[in-house]
Amino acid sequence: MSDRRTAILEAAARVIAQRGIRGLRVEELAEEAGVSTSLLYYHFRDRAGVLAHTLEFINTRAERYTDPTANPDTDPRGHLEEMLLLELQDTPAIVENSTAWGELRSTAVFQPDLRDQLRTTTDRWTDYAGDLIRRAQHGGSVPPEVSPDDAAERLTALVEGLSKRWLSGSLTLDRARDLLRGALVAELGAYRAG
Numbered sequence: 001m002s003d004r005r006t007a008i009l010e011a012a013a014r015v016i017a018q019r020g021i022r023g024l025r026v027e028e029l030a031e032e033a034g035v036s037t038s039l040l041y042y043h044f045r046d047r048a049g050v051l052a053h054t055l056e057f058i059n060t061r062a063e064r065y066t067d068p069t070a071n072p073d074t075d076p077r078g079h080l081e082e083m084l085l086l087e088l089q090d091t092p093a094i095v096e097n098s099t100a101w102g103e104l105r106s107t108a109v110f111q112p113d114l115r116d117q118l119r120t121t122t123d124r125w126t127d128y129a130g131d132l133i134r135r136a137q138h139g140g141s142v143p144p145e146v147s148p149d150d151a152a153e154r155l156t157a158l159v160e161g162l163s164k165r166w167l168s169g170s171l172t173l174d175r176a177r178d179l180l181r182g183a184l185v186a187e188l189g190a191y192r193a194g
Contacts, residue, residue, distance in 0.1 A: 076135035
């Protein structure tokens with residue numbers, strides 16, 4: 001990805017996080033990114049293109065900062081737990097990313113194209129979590145009666161909800177992380193090394 005395109009997407013994520021989707025004006029975004037509006041239209045065609053590519057950018061950035069140290073092949077449950085907990089960090093990039101994600105999710109209620117893209121992205125995350133739970137079952141660190149797909153859906157949805165509450169000041173970060181740890185035990189049983 002070119003430096004200018006990256007700068008535009010970084011600026012878009014920042015503007016969406018700070019002002020919401022309604023606050024995203026192409027002219028203001030171009031100014032924020034330090035590029036011309038014609039260059040912005042060249043890269044993204046229209047505002048909908050900016051939103052779609054920003055969602056991809058936010059998702060890719062989230063995959064980088066939630067990359068656990070635990071090996072998914074030897075410790076899939078540890079990998080899952082670490083991946084989910086890494087979503088709740090008090091760093092500027094993660095706060096911006098999580099806030100922009102919430103804004104995009106809220107806007108998708110009224111924009112079917114964005115809704116489809118969000119569903120695809122969410123499904124990828126949830127499917128990966130379900131796969132890790134299945135691997136953990138095979139390794140013996142998750143009981144066989146746990147439904148991997150249901151547990152993955154509940155856990156990823158919980159992370160999004162806890163993130164919104166923490167970012168809006170309804171929960172402290174420590175409390176959000178403690179609640180997530182408790183949910184992991186409730187969903188997957190007490191941790192047992194495989």
